[in-house]
Amino acid sequence: MDLNRQKKAPVYEALERFRKQRVVPFDVPGHKRGRGNPELVSFLGDRCVGIDVNSMKPLDNLCHPVSVIKEAEELMADAFGAAHAFMMVNGTTSAVQAMVLSHVKKGEKIIMPRNVHKSAINALILCGAIPVYIDPKVDTNLGIPLGMELSDVKKAIEDNPEAKAILINNPSYYGICSNLKAIVDLAHENGMKALVDEAHGTHLYFGPNLPLNAMAAGADMAAISMHKSGGSLTQSSILLCGPDANIGYISRIVNLTQTTSASYLLLGSLDISRRNLALNGASSFEKVTKMAQYAREEINDIGGYYAYGKELKNGGSIYDFDETKLVVNTRKIGLTGIEVYDLLRDEYDIQMEFGDLSNVMAYISIGDRLQDIERLAGALADIRRLYSKPEQSFFSAEYVTPIVKATPQEAFYAEKESLPIDETVGRISAESVMCYPPGIPILSPGEVITEEILGYIKTAMEKGCSMQGPESEDISELFVLK
Structure with a gap:
């Protein structure tokens, strides 16, 4: 990597040059640097809407x-x-x-x-x-x-x-x-x-x-x-x-598939972020790793939780572990990860990345601070003291082995019918069902719907997971192949 060259940010620099030119816009977007939408300017600010522009020769x-x-x-x-x-x-x-x-x-x-x-x-x-x-x-x-x-x-x-x-x-x-x-x-x-x-x-x-x-x-x-x-x-x-x-x-x-109207806000942010990572990434992520490790130690000292790390490595299915991921297993306090996720948000104003049926995750990155880590650990200690229950067994894992009977394309475009979800066992799904985040399908088009899969979907819904995929808004019905 050429560090001297990495100091440049050509898209960002071009946008700054453009900003100073005060060009009269007779092109899209129609808000015309915000003048046509004062409420948008109030929301985002002059500097933001001023560079929300269309592609042109100076900007590529x-x-x-x-x-x-x-x-x-x-x-x-x-x-x-x-x-x-x-x-x-x-x-x-x-x-x-x-x-x-x-x-x-x-x-x-x-x-x-x-x-x-x-x-x-x-x-x-x-x-x-x-x-x-x-x-x-x-x-x-x-x-x-x-x-x-x-x-x-x-x-x-x-x-x-x-x-x-x-x-x-x-x-x-x-x-x-x-x-x-x-x-x-x-x-x-x-x-x-x-x-x-x-x-x-x-x-x-x-x-x-x-x-x-x-x-x-x-x-x-x-x-x-x-x-x-x-x-x-x-x-x-x-x-x-x-x-x-x-x-x-x-x-x-x-x-x-990519838009022909690329956002220069997004492009500029990529350019600036790449420069920042190239010049400061090593020191920044060294701090992030240390912060995540400190959080693990603090959370594991609470008792009941397990914030796991590199000790999981086994040379095979866990060949390595990314220590910046702070994933906390909540089973031993008798709560699902999604229940802890909801408590942290609703009672402690802490927004986690996601919660599943066994874990809750904090995404530790370059914008985090030590005092925020300590606030999280304190909140988790509170939750254990105030809300914990006897340990329960919800399910075996965040993955159910599928039975594939058709390719995703065949199933997606096949003739299909909608059935109440309880009547779909043994049928081939034409839709995906997933918890989001992370967006990994529990069921994909072309896979056989089993009692185990339905049990997982219902448990996830009961515990408050955000479900996506089917046309049915409340996941009460599924499209299956005729």
């Missing part, structure tokens, strides 16, 4: 960058150790979909863990590729899915030698990392591309003593949520490419 165009955006993408690639980087304004969802759509077409196979984000499943609906799912191992005590075992990946390759690519989560939502380098090497040895959903791994490129990142492991592509741990605005992400990527073709794929 994200669909076909030739100047400042092109330079910003080159700097992004340099900072992340990639051959090329695409700035993405449709979130990491569009980056994951671009990875999948770039490498598999209708009828072709792609190997992936079943606990992928819904964006990967939706990409299969769009292109008609055939998923070869690897069921993750589960930790039934913690209630979380783990990484991909190398032996399971080898078997999937042996059984499906014609597969075009392998998709890998690194790290998972819970901070679990598979043996990334070994899986990438295995893919390449068998003529397959290695694609990495690294939505939760921006910091892996900058912080010391963190798990291996996708580009360092030799992956072909990686989708990165800069807005999660990298500090940019929500919905801004990047798509990284290795040296053998067909950039022209990938660019065409990206432009199939």
